[in-house]
Amino acid sequence: MIFQGSGNLRNQISYMSDRLLPKLVLAPTFVSTIVFVYSFILWTAWISFTKSRMLPRYEFEGLVQYIKLFANDRWWVASKNLFIFGFLFIIICIILGLLLAIFLDQKIRMEGTLRTIFLYPMALSFIVTGTIWKWILNPSLGVERLMHDMGFSSFHFDWLVNSDMSIYTVVIAGVWQSTGFVMALFLAGLRGIDDSIIKAAQIDGASLSRIYIKIIIPSLRPVFFSALMILSHIAIKSFDLIVALTGGGPGYSSDVPATFMYSFAFTRGQLGLGAASSMVMFGAVLAIIIPYLYSELRSRGNE
Structure with missing residues (x-):
């Protein structure tokens, strides 16, 4: 009886540890997320309804900051730039990514090496990427200077400035x-x-290009959707790339909402206006993430 009781006790302890240990491990992360993410989101939302400037003020003032935001020409330049950047960035990445994937899917030689080369830029931070391309596109250092040194004095590529x-x-x-x-x-x-x-389609006489257009690419709709969601999220949150590459300039010609928010909240002493712009960005991110999560949960529920 004693051994049986001690065995039951060990089983209960083991059962409780199996249930409690994962919760204890996750508790610090959960608490930190609540405190340092969601609580600051709520704080920013409240600040956006105040007349905070250099320091936060907590008196509710309604939509005054949002009215100022949408009356600010620089905000509309930033929004236009985000649309241009986001649209071209997403479309070109998807087209080139699909073409490269099809190329590597042909079981070519050195596939592993090429895959590593194509993936390598993703291992870099946007700060590094922006700095590299700032050197490459600088008219006095990069491509334009190289072409001039090669004798093509009429070549001009001054997009950066x-x-x-x-x-x-x-x-x-x-x-x-x-x-x-x-x-x-x-x-x-x-x-x-x-x-x-694919083999059945080839037996029926379909060409490889027709197989990809009619069968394979339509089968990749979930991948298209995932790529669209991820790239849209990256585009909306783009900050470090622009800071490192153009600094939002010349002037504020390459501003996006993220750099607009940073400039007004932390360098121009208009904390309320910066908070309002950040909440508009947050709403845009939610508009992208919620449909993605809904589709994922719905697909899992149908399995």
């Missing part, structure tokens, strides 16, 4: 970094397609 073209330099750098990641997503999707479907 051209207020009308500066946002497109951000597109170039962003596409260079993120295309490899999109390629990896599509390559995983291609490798997950049943080969028997």
